[in-house]
Amino acid sequence: xxxxxxxxxxxxxxxxxxxxxxxxxxxxxxxxxxxxxxxxxxxxxxxxxxxxxxxxxxxxxxxxxxxxxxxxxxxxxxxxxxxxxxxxxxxxxxxxxxxxxxxxxxxxxxxxxxxxxxxxxxxxxxxxxxxxxxxxxxxxxxxxxxxxxxxxxxxxxxxxxxxxxxxxxxxxxxxxxxxxxxxxxxxxxxxxxxxxxxxxxxxxxxxxxxxxxxxxxxxxxxxxxxxxxxxxxxxxxxxxxxxxxxxxxxxxxxxxxxxxxxxxxxxxxxxxxxxxxxxxxxxxxxxxxxxxxxxxxxxxxxxxxxxxxxxxxxxxxxxxxxxxxxxxxxxxxxxxxxxxxxxxxxxxxxxxxxxxxxxxxxxxx
Amino acid sequence: xxxxxxxxxxxxxxxxxxxxxxxxxxxxxxxxxxxxxxxxxxxxxxxxxxxxxxxxxxxxxxxxxxxxxxxxxxxxxxxxxxxxxxxxxxxxxxxxxxxxxxxxxxxxxxxxxxxxxxxxxxxxxxxxxxxxxxxxxxxxxxxxxxxxxxxxxxxxxxxxxxxxxxxxxxxxxxxxxxxxxxxxxxxxxxxxxxxxxxxxxxxxxxxxxxxxxxxxxxxxxxxxxxxxxxxxxxxxxxxxxxxxxxxxxxxxxxxxxxxxxxxxxxxxxxxxxxxxxxxxxxxxxxxxxxxxxxxxxxxxxxxxxxxxxxxxxxxxxxxxxxxxxxxxxxxxxxxxxxxxxxxxxxxxxxxxxxxxxxxxxxxxx
Numbered sequence: 001x002x003x004x005x006x007x008x009x010x011x012x013x014x015x016x017x018x019x020x021x022x023x024x025x026x027x028x029x030x031x032x033x034x035x036x037x038x039x040x041x042x043x044x045x046x047x048x049x050x051x052x053x054x055x056x057x058x059x060x061x062x063x064x065x066x067x068x069x070x071x072x073x074x075x076x077x078x079x080x081x082x083x084x085x086x087x088x089x090x091x092x093x094x095x096x097x098x099x100x101x102x103x104x105x106x107x108x109x110x111x112x113x114x115x116x117x118x119x120x121x122x123x124x125x126x127x128x129x130x131x132x133x134x135x136x137x138x139x140x141x142x143x144x145x146x147x148x149x150x151x152x153x154x155x156x157x158x159x160x161x162x163x164x165x166x167x168x169x170x171x172x173x174x175x176x177x178x179x180x181x182x183x184x185x186x187x188x189x190x191x192x193x194x195x196x197x198x199x200x201x202x203x204x205x206x207x208x209x210x211x212x213x214x215x216x217x218x219x220x221x222x223x224x225x226x227x228x229x230x231x232x233x234x235x236x237x238x239x240x241x242x243x244x245x246x247x248x249x250x251x252x253x254x255x256x257x258x259x260x261x262x263x264x265x266x267x268x269x270x271x272x273x274x275x276x277x278x279x280x281x282x283x284x285x286x287x288x289x290x291x292x293x294x295x296x297x298x299x300x301x302x303x304x305x306x307x308x309x310x311x312x313x314x315x316x317x318x319x320x321x322x323x324x325x326x327x328x329x330x331x332x333x334x335x336x337x338x339x340x341x342x343x344x345x346x347x348x349x350x351x352x353x354x355x356x357x358x359x360x361x362x363x364x365x
Numbered sequence: 366x367x368x369x370x371x372x373x374x375x376x377x378x379x380x381x382x383x384x385x386x387x388x389x390x391x392x393x394x395x396x397x398x399x400x401x402x403x404x405x406x407x408x409x410x411x412x413x414x415x416x417x418x419x420x421x422x423x424x425x426x427x428x429x430x431x432x433x434x435x436x437x438x439x440x441x442x443x444x445x446x447x448x449x450x451x452x453x454x455x456x457x458x459x460x461x462x463x464x465x466x467x468x469x470x471x472x473x474x475x476x477x478x479x480x481x482x483x484x485x486x487x488x489x490x491x492x493x494x495x496x497x498x499x500x501x502x503x504x505x506x507x508x509x510x511x512x513x514x515x516x517x518x519x520x521x522x523x524x525x526x527x528x529x530x531x532x533x534x535x536x537x538x539x540x541x542x543x544x545x546x547x548x549x550x551x552x553x554x555x556x557x558x559x560x561x562x563x564x565x566x567x568x569x570x571x572x573x574x575x576x577x578x579x580x581x582x583x584x585x586x587x588x589x590x591x592x593x594x595x596x597x598x599x600x601x602x603x604x605x606x607x608x609x610x611x612x613x614x615x616x617x618x619x620x621x622x623x624x625x626x627x628x629x630x631x632x633x634x635x636x637x638x639x640x641x642x643x644x645x646x647x648x649x650x651x652x653x654x655x656x657x658x659x660x661x662x663x664x665x666x667x668x669x670x671x672x673x674x675x676x677x678x679x680x681x682x683x684x685x686x687x688x689x690x691x692x693x694x695x696x697x698x699x700x701x702x703x704x705x706x707x708x709x710x711x712x713x714x715x716x717x718x719x720x721x722x723x724x725x726x727x728x729x730x
Contacts, residue, residue, distance in 0.1 A: 105463075170542050174539055177531065187548070
């Protein structure tokens with residue numbers, strides 16, 4: 001699929017500068033298809049130049065061509081030579097915008113010395129376009145979601161078998177790879193019991209999953225550079241009244257959030273839908289994080305869905321909806337789906353069952 | 366083990382500024398023990414203040430105490446509040462050095478607006494001390510090396526079984542985790558055949574490992590945040606004369622490099638030992654990367670061992686020695702060990718066999 005329209009969309013945001021120097025590798029990948037670990041893009045009103053080093057010259061030309069981006073590749077033998085090529089690509093311009101949240105102070109000093117143009121700090125120019133996903137990006141994420149769904153369906157029955165958090169993590173990550181993922185989307189979270197499950201970002205340990213525990217599993221797959229993200233919470237054995245109450249409270253809040261998603265909605269309003277339900281039930285201070293975040297080539301990207309967020313949802317945004325409650329001594333509950341905003345609401349990309357906290361039985365063979 | 370001496374070592378490098386603002390999370394971890402994902406350290410001549418957000422206040426105090434670092438923890442509710450706390454911690458100083466390769470242009474603008482002191486750019490202040498490892502850091506890396514050695518010993522016999530690169534990768538990473546690693550040290554490389562093994566940083570694919578192929582396996586484990594790094598190359602079946610020649614050429618170069626390591630040696634000289642042997646044999650232009658790099662809390666850190674490097678090896682440096690040769694149509698050979706520089710040479714932390722490129726037979730049970 002051609003990415004030429006992406007280049008045009010970013011150009012339309014460049015008002016005020018003659019060119020844009022793109023240095024963030026994720027932004028470069030999204031714009032040009034280039035996946036190397038070293039590169040600079042100079043985007044002018046009718047030119048685009050990708051500078052890289054000798055390891056990546058052939059690859060860069062192939063990937064740009066495959067992406068349908070008409071541009072030049074310039075190859076430098078050293079870091080200094082690359083900087084000089086960047087300066088040459090900027091030579092025709094009076095003002096060059098740069099990504100001030102991706103360029104270090106040290107790099108800026110080097111650019112300022114090498115580039116004749118006035119350097120103008122900007123933030124979020126490419127990101128503002130990158131958050132709106134193309135159909136092929138959505139399909140990659142949908143495939144990643146299906147892989148995580150399948151892995152969880154296969155592994156969840158074993159939660160009653162006395163495994164450790166780390167063993168469950170290992171099985172999930174192995175199955176995702178066997179199912180075609182290039183890896184996990186992030187460090188898989190398996191958090192069990194009154195202490196570990198109370199930490200939203202707990203890392204798996206040798207803690208054994210015991211009868212009576214809540215278990216939070218936050219798992220995603222990586223496909224073609226695109227991430228998925230999903231959380232399910234289980235209770236091993238018969239839920240206590242409090243486990244049952246909080247599970248269904250979080251589920252209700254999460255389903256209300258998914259049902260509320262629509263283009264034109266301010267993200268803080270979406271956060272408020274989930275948070276209001278949990279707060280009204282008296283557990284507002286147990287919900288210690290935001291409701292969600294954008295997902296794409298990064299696992300966390302714009303738009304961030306929280307109380308302070310003033311971004312407005314657009315068709316093509318892919319965001320998580322993931323309220324949760326946590327308390328030491330109780331543990332925690334989180335339910336998370338990944339959704340893509342559509343013209344009339346959203347499409348849910350993750351499809352693991354969530355109506356009950358009981359782990360599924362093993363499939364009968 | 367107390368880290369107070371680390372704080373003192375860094376203070377001794379602060380000449381010229383009244384305080385150092387540390388923002389790189391790896392440097393913060395090394396200095397204070399704090400492992401959270403958001404933090405700032407203001408290090409004065411007799412004070413140290415760690416600023417973080419509400420998620421990490423308790424953890425930060427616990428980790429600093431466990432590290433034996435006497436200091437203050439200040440907790441901000443928002444990013445703006447944290448910045449204000451950083452400014453307060455800097456208020457007693459006229460000049461504050463900051464890490465100019467870790468601070469973005471945008472962050473610098475924010476610090477400049479909030480902090481009254483003069484901000485002075487510096488590079489590599491903490492890194493210059495961090496590269497010299499304590500005994501407990503070396504022990505963590507030695508343990509990580511033993512885990513990778515064991516995983517490779519168990520998986521290498523299966524290289525003759527017609528597996529894919531990705532399957533071998535999956536087995537290695539699963540075994541490392543089962544043996545106690547918190548994960549792989551980096552994305553494990555399994556690169557086979559005339560095309561894939563010719564790429565030094567190939568990522569595993571569904572390519573089947575065939576009779577006659579060279580197979581490069583670059584694998585390490587992560588233990589307590591510390592990395593290991595090792596490469597072995599195998600030939601499946603009877604090596605051809607060229608495979609045999611190049612294997613033993615690279616092995617000879619690598620062993621000569623390990624034998625040459627000593628404190629006081631300039632890293633470009635170490636690079637030259639390996640490169641000279643390969644160049645003298647006529648394969649200099651097949652050796653397309655540097656000889657090695659430092660390893661610690663990062664998989665790639667100071668000192669970098671290459672032709673241009675002018676760093677001088679010190680007792681406690683942990684570096685890789687990893688010459689290799691690559692050519693499309695042939696494939697590649699790389700042999701890599703991780704060594705710690707000692708007063709009279711070095712100690713090799715990795716111990717997988719390397720005298721022959723033939724995969725080991727399965728252990729007899």
